[in-house]
Every structure is written in C-alpha cells, then in structure tokens.
Amino acid sequence: METIVIEVHTGREAGTFDLTPEIAAFVAGRGDGLVNVFVPHATAGIAIIERGAGSEFDLIEVIDHLLPRVDGVYRHRHGSEGHGADHVLPAFVPPSTSIPVLGGVMALGTWQSVLLVDTNVDNLVRQVRLSFLTSV
Amino acid sequence: METIVIEVHTGREAGTFDLTPEIAAFVAGRGDGLVNVFVPHATAGIAIIERGAGSEFDLIEVIDHLLPRVDGVYRHRHGSEGHGADHVLPAFVPPSTSIPVLGGVMALGTWQSVLLVDTNVDNLVRQVRLSFLTSV
Amino acid sequence: METIVIEVHTGREAGTFDLTPEIAAFVAGRGDGLVNVFVPHATAGIAIIERGAGSEFDLIEVIDHLLPRVDGVYRHRHGSEGHGADHVLPAFVPPSTSIPVLGGVMALGTWQSVLLVDTNVDNLVRQVRLSFLTSV
Numbered sequence: 001m002e003t004i005v006i007e008v009h010t011g012r013e014a015g016t017f018d019l020t021p022e023i024a025a026f027v028a029g030r031g032d033g034l035v036n037v038f039v040p041h042a043t044a045g046i047a048i049i050e051r052g053a054g055s056e057f058d059l060i061e062v063i064d065h066l067l068p069r070v071d072g073v074y075r076h077r078h079g080s081e082g083h084g085a086d087h088v089l090p091a092f093v094p095p096s097t098s099i100p101v102l103g104g105v106m107a108l109g110t111w112q113s114v115l116l117v118d119t120n121v122d123n124l125v126r127q128v129r130l131s132f133l134t135s136v
Numbered sequence: 137m138e139t140i141v142i143e144v145h146t147g148r149e150a151g152t153f154d155l156t157p158e159i160a161a162f163v164a165g166r167g168d169g170l171v172n173v174f175v176p177h178a179t180a181g182i183a184i185i186e187r188g189a190g191s192e193f194d195l196i197e198v199i200d201h202l203l204p205r206v207d208g209v210y211r212h213r214h215g216s217e218g219h220g221a222d223h224v225l226p227a228f229v230p231p232s233t234s235i236p237v238l239g240g241v242m243a244l245g246t247w248q249s250v251l252l253v254d255t256n257v258d259n260l261v262r263q264v265r266l267s268f269l270t271s272v
Numbered sequence: 273m274e275t276i277v278i279e280v281h282t283g284r285e286a287g288t289f290d291l292t293p294e295i296a297a298f299v300a301g302r303g304d305g306l307v308n309v310f311v312p313h314a315t316a317g318i319a320i321i322e323r324g325a326g327s328e329f330d331l332i333e334v335i336d337h338l339l340p341r342v343d344g345v346y347r348h349r350h351g352s353e354g355h356g357a358d359h360v361l362p363a364f365v366p367p368s369t370s371i372p373v374l375g376g377v378m379a380l381g382t383w384q385s386v387l388l389v390d391t392n393v394d395n396l397v398r399q400v401r402l403s404f405l406t407s408v
Contacts, residue, residue: 040381054211075326109176190347245312
C-alpha cells in the first residue's frame with residue numbers, strides 16, 4: 001500500500017483547510033483504486049463539501065451551535081475555553097474517508113473539495129495520512 | 137477495480153432513496169471484498185439506517201432541526217430557500233461509505249439499508265458511484 | 273479478504289465500548305493495508321475519539337441533545353422510551369470506518385481510540401465485523 005503523511009498548518013483559528021490539491025498529486029499516475037484520507041488526531045475531521053461559496057464558514061458555525069465552546073458543558077476540560085467540544089467533533093465529522101480514483105484522478109463531483117476540519121485552536125500543525133489501495 | 141455509476145431520480149422533495157438493491161446487484165458474484173458507495177455531489181450523503189418503519193422520515197426532520205432551511209442563516213445562498221443547509225449536510229452525513237462483501241453478498245445487518253440522503257430540492261437526478269475492491 | 277466478527281457486551285446503558293485492543297490484535301502481523309470496522313446493526317455507530325478523559329461521556333450527552341430520547345418526536349416508535357433516536361444515530365455516527373494499517377499496526381494518533389457507540393438499551397450484545405484489505 002502506498003501511503004504518505006502530509007502536514008497542514010492550521011493556525012490558531014477554527015477553520016477548514018483544503019486537502020484536495022495534495023490528494024490529487026498523491027494519486028496522480030496510480031491508476032484505479034481507493035484513496036483513504038485519515039487524520040491521526042482526536043480533535044479534527046474530514047468533510048467533503050463545496051469550498052469557495054461560504055459553506056466552509058457555515059460548517060464552522062453549525063459546529064459551534066451543535067458543540068458550544070464553553071467550559072462547564074464538557075467533562076473533558078483542559079486547554080482553551082470550550083476545548084471539550086473539539087474532542088466530540090470527530091464522532092460527527094469523522095477522521096476517515098475513502099474516495100474512488102480512476103486513472104489516477106479522484107472521482108469527485110464538480111463542487112466537492114476534501115477539507116480538513118480543525119476547530120482546535122491549540123494545535124498549529126496537523127498531520128493527514130493518504131493511502132492508496134488498488135484491487136487485483 | 138470494478139466501478140459503475142448509477143442514477144437516482146430524487147425529485148423535488150427532500151428525502152431518502154434506497155440504494156440497497158442496486159448495490160446488492162453490483163456486488164453479486166464478486167466474492168469477498170469491500171464495496172465503496174460514493175456520491176459525487178456537494179449536497180447529498182449516504183446513511184445506513186433502517187427503512188420502512190419511519191426512521192427515514194425521522195432523519196429528514198432531525199436534519200431540518202440541525203440545519204434550518206431558512207435564508208439568512210448561511211453565507212452560501214442561492215437556489216431555493218435555505219439551500220445553504222444542503223451544502224453543510226455532507227459534513228455530517230458523509231458522501232462515502234464502505235461495506236464488507238462476503239461471497240458476493242453485503243454483510244449488512246437485518247435492519248440496515250443503504251440510503252441516499254438528498255435534501256436538495258433543486259436537483260432532480262443524482263449519481264452514485266459503486267466500486268468494488270478485493271484483496272490479494 | 274481476512275474478516276472476523278467480534279461480540280461486544282453493551283448492557284442496558286447507553287455508552288461507548290473500546291474496540292481498539294481487539295482491532296489491534298486482529299491486524300497484528302498482517303503488514304500494510306486498511307482495516308474496515310463495520311457494525312451490522314441499525315442502532316449503533318463507530319466513533320474515533322479520545323477515551324479516558326471524559327469525551328466518551330460528553331459524546332453521549334451531545335447525542336441526547338441532538339436526538340432527544342422522548343416518544344412523540346419520532347415516527348419509529350417501539351421498545352424503550354425514545355428508542356426512535358437510536359435509529360437516527362447511525363446517519364450521524366456511521367457504522368463503518370476504515371483505518372490505515374502499517375506493518376500490522378493501526379496508524380492511529382496518540383489520543384485516538386475506536387469506540388462502538390451504542391445508545392440502544394434494549395440490545396445487550398452487539399456484533400462488529402473487522403475486515404483487512406491489502407493492496408497489490
């Protein structure tokens with residue numbers, strides 16, 4: 001299995017980070033198969049949504065509503081105010097997804113981008129593992 | 137990798153659409169492996185839930201509550217009232233899932249169906265890609 | 273494809289159950305690939321989150337808030353009070369995930385555990401299927 005780890009500089013703001021170009025580069029030339037995108041962190045996830053028309057900011061607001069960033073709500077309490085929310089996030093925005101690849105190109109729809117979702121303001125750099133599986 | 141695209145006529149109502157029979161037909165005779173179900177659209181997802189006892193309608197109501205269909209809530213604003221909600225949906229109900237296949241049959245539980253979840257009332261026809269991976 | 277089914281005794285309380293040790297034992301010695309974790313039940317899901325610092329309890333509370341356990345809310349109504357909630361859960365906390373494996377070891381992050389999420393108080397024992405795919 002071909003596999004690499006990329007680094008994403010996520011900074012101190014909750015946000016989304018486009019992984020699509022790096023995944024596209026990773027699968028280029030590999031033929032047909034599945035690419036698995038996996039985040040080895042307990043406070044981040046992967047979302048496949050449109051980017052560039054506002055939805056990536058809408059997502060962060062919905063997450064804030066579902067998982068309020070206030071202390072006192074969560075048993076898990078350390079780091080920044082409301083950091084317990086970040087630890088619940090990956091149950092709803094999972095850290096693993098798989099995307100079909102055809103002729104070395106992801107079979108994404110026109111408006112789909114693969115985004116790292118990171119609401120954690122205490123970690124500045126994140127890793128993402130990309131793995132490619134072919135079939136016999 | 138064996139892969140096909142099927143079309144689903146989803147109409148102008150938010151709803152769920154059972155993909156189970158078409159996936160079952162696709163994997164029939166293929167032996168052991170994983171079938172990946174992938175929706176190449178930015179406003180739809182896949183859910184594996186029970187169908188026929190009301191839960192598919194309960195899901196649409198919970199989505200309406202989590203993602204209210206009103207303008208003014210979302211930055212992404214075009215199309216029908218509250219369409220911005222549709223663009224957040226795939227972060228929570230992802231467009232990709234993988235299901236084990238044994239002897240050409242999906243290893244689903246008794247009450248599990250594989251449903252396309254499409255709250256977007258502006259798109260009448262959707263595509264779904266089915267891909268089968270075997271192992272050496 | 274190598275595949276096994278394990279049993280998890282989940283009892284009569286909503287909760288999470290750590291699958292990490294059994295998955296680790298299953299993939300040990302298998303080299304590189306993807307392990308798929310699949311729950312063949314319509315009222316349970318898989319979450320990859322931290323365990324041991326409270327987040328597994330925070331998750332159950334967030335689920336209770338998103339999916340209130342009261343009759344009258346859901347069309348699907350049988351079993352215990354609010355059981356309809358359990359049938360919506362897998363749309364948001366899906367029953368399938370895949371994790372990269374390198375040299376027979378899951379490539380999890382330091383704080384990630386693979387948990388079965390089971391809010392259903394009427395089923396005491398659950399099955400989980402583990403499947404390993406290698407690549408050519």
